[in-house]
Amino acid sequence: MTSTTREHMYRLYSKGEAWATLLIAGDATRGSNPEVPAFVEGAPVSGEVSLNLASSDAIHTVVVSLRAQIITGSLPSEKFTFYEDTRTLWSSSPTTKKLKGRHTWPFSLSIPSTVSLAGEEFRSPQSFFERHTRGQIDYELCVRFMRPKLRSDHRLSTVIEYFPVSKPSPPSGLRQLAYAQNTTLLGPDSDPEGWKILPTVTMRGRFDSQTVGVSCMLSLATPLCYTRGTSIPCALQIECSNPAALNLLAAPDSIVLRLRRNVRFLSREVWNDEFQLSEMATWWWAGGSAGLGSLEESTETLISDAHVRRTLKGEIHLRAGLVTSSTIAHYRLEYAVVLLPFDAPGYESLDSEPLIVEPVEIASDLADGPCPLTYSTP
Missing domain, CATH: 2.60.40.640 (Immunoglobulin-like)
Known part of the structure; x- marks a missing residue:
C-alpha cells in the first residue's frame, strides 16, 4: 500500500474463524465515506481473495465480478445493469475437486470511461446514493464461492464508489x-x-x-x-x-x-x-x-x-x-x-x-x- 491507497477487508466466518477474505485497495484521497472503497476513472479495481479452509470444501468455482447498475426502485425490473465484468479466479478440475488449506488469488478489474448502450456512447457516471432519492447509480464488487446444486453458495460483496474525471473548457x-x-x-x-x-x-x-x-x-x-x-x-x-x-x-x-x-x-x-x-x-x-x-x-x-x-x-x-x-x-x-x-x-x-x-x-x-x-x- 501507498499513502494514497486504503485497504478494505471483508470476511466470512465459520465457528468464529475467518475462512474467506476479500481485500481491496481503494483510493484514500477520494470518497464520501472512508469505509467504502473509492476508485478514480482509469484506476484498476484490484485486490485479492483468500481462503483458509480447515477441512476439504466442495467449492467448484470462485468468481469475482464488478457490476454497475441504475436503480430506480426495489423491483428487479427497476434495476438496469449497464456494465459487468466477471473473472473466474479458480475452478475445479478432475485432479483438484475440493479445496483445503490456504489459497490466494489476486484480481484486477476495470470500470470503463465510457459504455455503449443501444449503439450510443455514455460516460460512466459517478456513484450516487441518497436515502430519500429513488434514482441511484450503484457499483458493486462481489466474490462468489459456488458449490454443487445441493450445497449452498457463499458470497462476499461491497459497494464501491466510482469517480469519473471531467473538467470545464478554459474561460475567456x-x-x-x-x-x-x-x-x-x-x-x-x-x-x-x-x-x-x-x-x-x-x-x-x-x-x-x-x-x-x-x-x-x-x-x-x-x-x-x-x-x-x-x-x-x-x-x-x-x-x-x-x-x-x-x-x-x-x-x-x-x-x-x-x-x-x-x-x-x-x-x-x-x-x-x-x-x-x-x-x-x-x-x-x-x-x-x-x-x-x-x-x-x-x-x-x-x-x-x-x-x-x-x-x-x-x-x-x-x-x-x-x-x-x-x-x-x-x-x-x-x-x-x-x-x-x-x-x-x-x-x-x-x-x-x-x-x-x-x-x-x-x-x-x-x-x-x-x-x-x-x-x-x-
Whole structure:
C-alpha cells in the first residue's frame, strides 16, 4: 500500500474463524465515506481473495465480478445493469475437486470511461446514493464461492464508489488574466466573451398596496460548466419604476438565486424528476471593492425619468462534494441555476414558478489555466 491507497477487508466466518477474505485497495484521497472503497476513472479495481479452509470444501468455482447498475426502485425490473465484468479466479478440475488449506488469488478489474448502450456512447457516471432519492447509480464488487446444486453458495460483496474525471473548457482570456493577477472580474460589458447574458424577465408582486413590475437581467460566467469546490460568477441588473420597491428588492438579501439539482429517471414508463435546491448565491453591490468589478460605473443608473437600474454582482459557492453531472440511458443527474421569486419583508410575489432556469454542468477537476478565485465567503 501507498499513502494514497486504503485497504478494505471483508470476511466470512465459520465457528468464529475467518475462512474467506476479500481485500481491496481503494483510493484514500477520494470518497464520501472512508469505509467504502473509492476508485478514480482509469484506476484498476484490484485486490485479492483468500481462503483458509480447515477441512476439504466442495467449492467448484470462485468468481469475482464488478457490476454497475441504475436503480430506480426495489423491483428487479427497476434495476438496469449497464456494465459487468466477471473473472473466474479458480475452478475445479478432475485432479483438484475440493479445496483445503490456504489459497490466494489476486484480481484486477476495470470500470470503463465510457459504455455503449443501444449503439450510443455514455460516460460512466459517478456513484450516487441518497436515502430519500429513488434514482441511484450503484457499483458493486462481489466474490462468489459456488458449490454443487445441493450445497449452498457463499458470497462476499461491497459497494464501491466510482469517480469519473471531467473538467470545464478554459474561460475567456480576460477572466484567466484576472485569476492570474488576483484582480476582480470584468463584467459582461467589458468581457462579452466571458459571459452569457440571459433574456430579461419580469417579476410581479405587491408592495405598499401597489402592483409593481421589476425587470431582471441575469448573466453567468462562461463556459456554463463549473468545478465543484469553486464558484459560479453571476451578475444581475434590476430595473423598476418604483424607487422604494427597487431599494427593497435590489438588496443582496432579497435575491434568491440558487443551484438546483435534478435526478431524472424513467421508471415504469414514466419520467420522474427529483429536485433539490442547494447552494444560494452571495450578492454585493456592483460598486463594492471586493468582487467581480463594476458592470456599470456605479451601483445605480438612471435609465429614464421613470426607471432606475441597479447592478449587483455575486457568486454561487459550490460544495466540494457535489456529484458531477451525468447522462446514461434512462438516467440523468442535471444541474441548473434558478432565479426564484424575490423574498423581502413587505413584498408579496405574484410569481409561483422560477423566473429563470439555466442548465449548467458540474465537473470534477479544474480547467486548464490559472486556478479560479472566489470573491466572497458563503
